[in-house]
Amino acid sequence: MKNIILYLLIFFSIANITQATEIKRFHYIPQSASLERVIVNNADNPPPQNSLPHLVANNIVSEDEEITPLPSSIWSGNYWTNIDELTADAILQKSLTKIGGFPKYGNTVVQVSNHNVGFHLNTFSTSLPTMYTATSLQYFVGWEKGKKVWYPNEKLCLSGQAKIASSFSTGQAVNQVMYTLHFTSIKGNMLFLNVMLFDSRNTYKIEDSVHWDEQDTGTAIVISHAQSQEQNSSNVRYTSTIDGYGSLLLPAKVGNAPSIKGDYGFCISQQQFSLAVNDINNKFGKNYSTSPENWLLDFFLLGPEINIRPNSSLPQGNGHIGMSVGEIWVYNK
16 A cells, blocks of 8 residues: 555656656656765765765865754754745754854754755855865765666756755855766766856856866866746757746846746757767867767756855855755656
8 A cells, every 4th residue: 555655646746747748767756855864075975876865065074073963943044045935844954063062053054854955055154175165065866887868869857846045155256056967978988067057146157168177076067057948048058948847947047046936957968968078079189979878877966056266366255055955856858
């Protein structure tokens, strides 16, 4: 009986994410998050790639800090995350604090309520390890041996409910929110695909590009942007909107946090993936395979990031950004 109920819940959840019927296969359907799977990752403690959602704090915990349970009765991160708009269930929290201390009001917080997650990332309340200029919180799901996601005549799509609820920065600090997918080829080449949802700079231009990450990963990064169904901007070349999707998709936003609860999502066709790889080859003198079937998806993530020093010649800034994440789906159409 329990299995039948679980099947029906999954079936009706799947039916709700899109009005279309041409979904071929699911690679990730929503699973419950857990504060037991909060990973503190300063590049030496990567999260397990076991198909479960992990909540990752990157480059923010220095040697004298830890992430510790925070009862909501003391103070709540909801003011910055608005996770309560996604769920009415009990919300559990962990917050960044000095070892043996108690979290100060407004510190970095991770929240969990069933499938839903709240993130408040705050660099005012901590000192980043000196080798890093960017820090992030991530909803992370990976597969140890990679996931085959390219099949004939199919697109790879990712969608999920989120609200970018708050953003503030000083100096030259930049707040961002993005989906990220990491691919590895059968020859061991790697690339990131970042689909931008938010950038706090009013000067930021929504235009797809490829660049090389010299500072942290030594890897090619493809930059694309979320769109609503009616956009189809000529500046967005590497991804497209989800045809037949039942809800209005939210587009990437520049400047101020949009504070709108809704669905962000995209598809990437095999032609778009090949175009991105070809642009990497041409710009950086590589010989990566442009055949999508030669690439596996290692992991995807969604979350906020703060770059406190995007220009090393200028003094650093600080920022804080809050958001909530609902159910996430990865599938083929």
